[in-house]
Amino acid sequence: MMTYPVEGVGLGLRREQLTELRQQDPMQINFMELAPENWLKMGGRRKKELHYFCERYSMLAHGLSLSIGSPLLLDLEFLAEIKKFLEQNNITYYSEHLSYCSDSTGQLYDLLPIPFTEEAVHYVAGRIRQVQDFLERRIAMENASYYAAPGQEMTEVDFINAVLSEADCDLLLDVNNVYVNSINHQYDAEKFLQNLPEERIAYIHIAGHYQEKEDLLIDTHGVNVIDPVWNLLRKTYQLYGVIPTLLERDNNVPALSESLLELDIIHQLQNVEVGRG
Amino acid sequence: MGKLSDIQNAFTARIRDPQHVIKPVDIADDRMQVYKELLFNNIEEALNIVFPICKHILGSATWLLLVRKFMSSHAASKPLYTQISEEFVEFLLAAKNSKMPAYLSELTHYE
Numbered sequence: 335m336m337t338y339p340v341e342g343v344g345l346g347l348r349r350e351q352l353t354e355l356r357q358q359d360p361m362q363i364n365f366m367e368l369a370p371e372n373w374l375k376m377g378g379r380r381k382k383e384l385h386y387f388c389e390r391y392s393m394l395a396h397g398l399s400l401s402i403g404s405p406l407l408l409d410l411e412f413l414a415e416i417k418k419f420l421e422q423n424n425i426t427y428y429s430e431h432l433s434y435c436s437d438s439t440g441q442l443y444d445l446l447p448i449p450f451t452e453e454a455v456h457y458v459a460g461r462i463r464q465v466q467d468f469l470e471r472r473i474a475m476e477n478a479s480y481y482a483a484p485g486q487e488m489t490e491v492d493f494i495n496a497v498l499s500e501a502d503c504d505l506l507l508d509v510n511n512v513y514v515n516s517i518n519h520q521y522d523a524e525k526f527l528q529n530l531p532e533e534r535i536a537y538i539h540i541a542g543h544y545q546e547k548e549d550l551l552i553d554t555h556g557v558n559v560i561d562p563v564w565n566l567l568r569k570t571y572q573l574y575g576v577i578p579t580l581l582e583r584d585n586n587v588p589a590l591s592e593s594l595l596e597l598d599i600i601h602q603l604q605n606v607e608v609g610r611g
Numbered sequence: 612m613g614k615l616s617d618i619q620n621a622f623t624a625r626i627r628d629p630q631h632v633i634k635p636v637d638i639a640d641d642r643m644q645v646y647k648e649l650l651f652n653n654i655e656e657a658l659n660i661v662f663p664i665c666k667h668i669l670g671s672a673t674w675l676l677l678v679r680k681f682m683s684s685h686a687a688s689k690p691l692y693t694q695i696s697e698e699f700v701e702f703l704l705a706a707k708n709s710k711m712p713a714y715l716s717e718l719t720h721y722e
Binding site: 371374375398399401403404405409412434435436437438439440441442443444446447448449451453454457481482484485486546550552 | 614615616618619620621622623624626627635637638639641642643645646649650653654657685686687688689690691692693695698
């Protein structure tokens, strides 16, 4: 049975909402999450602000730039900065994307699809182990959104299972990504959920996305969560019980009150599941 | 370097330089287009925020060509999104002797 790193409902920490967060100190937020890359180089006022939130909330770190699937060697200098940042801010849990953002030439600064191949399973799992050893902690990898599957040899869910098992790491389950990928690659989202390793799910991400075409969704985190994704969250709770869940919003960040309405929905879904159990 | 990095580099080479690199055969046109736009816009946005004067002086078309040149030829080593501007300054410094106006690298340095 998984011991979750946090409990209840969380909100991603966004600069646009810092003032409102301090003024309102909302009850709905049980934990928060930040991207270490956005705070690493900050000093002065920003650093103080960060300190306030890390003291006030259970804080998780969700990285962007590790590039776990890259053909380049792991950037240990960068990883050392991450390690120091986590220690300095008392952040107990770190996750990253099952993805890559640099090729043999260099950085590309956005998430790219790791080929679902046997070779990639061993390569990526080895690198996750290396990161866990370096950070001296267990980490979680998130199922990433992808729009193409270069060199595909196996299904996404088989790939994820094989990597997590060989690396012996946790899963950050992004329910919006499951939905987006199920539309973009025409698979059954519920079946995908059923095939995940329950004992490795550390927490859940939920977010909104943009519909470019009927069969092409883009994972923008720029709008509210849509009903089919709420339904998928409900199904996840029905399958695995209540799992701590965090709302992500990275673009068009709204007034805090609007995010809180979405957190209320997560609380409701969790309460329904507790009542059902 | 095995087959894995070949698959990856073939995919990213097309993203970096879609005019000169052919698309991997197993990727649909519209999906390749998604990545091409996502990555280019992401980098262009980062540079636009830091170098608005440079963009204004060059004009939109030349600016976009310059960003494309940066993407297709520069080996960026700094991992953070906020460091794209530093990489761009390095790229312009290295390109000083090419056809680029000489004042560009000084201007971006100032900005």
